Amino acid sequence: MILETALLTVKPGQGPAFERAMAEAQPLIAATPGFLGLEVRPRLETPDRYLLLVRWERLEDHTEGFRGSDRYARWKALLHHFYDPFPVVEHYGEPVVSTPVPCG
Structure with a gap:
């Protein structure tokens, strides 16, 4: 699984x-x-700051699949005019250290 992030x-x-x-x-x-x-x-300390987290099966599902689709043009039209500055989008692999959340 790939984790896409953007502030x-x-x-x-x-x-x-x-x-x-x-x-x-x-x-x-x-x-x-x-x-x-x-x-x-939403960021608790600062109004108008958000953390975007998107989970993908593969990096290419985002970089080629979504960004190469007609739907991406509509996404951009809906959202990109809100950002100042434009966000840096990063992709992360599987965790090298992980602590499971206790059940119950």
């Missing part, structure tokens, strides 16, 4: 509109083969 800095005061646009955009990425899940988490 999203949204233009001041645009957080609620960004969140609505992200909810609208989510099905676009979810329709991509190899997509395993998405989370967008």
Whole structure:
């Protein structure tokens, strides 16, 4: 599994509109083969900052599959105008150290 990450800095005061646009955009990425899940988490200390986490089966599912699709153009139109500065997107492999979450 590949973990895509991006720290999203949204233009001041645009957080609620960004969140609505992200909810609208989510099905676009979810329709991509190899997509395993998405989370967008607000930063508690700083309004209008979010952490994007996307899980993929393979790196190419994101870099070629999603970014090469017609759905990506719509994703960009919905979301990219919110960012200042534009985020750096990174991809991470399997953990080298992991602690399981206790059940129950």
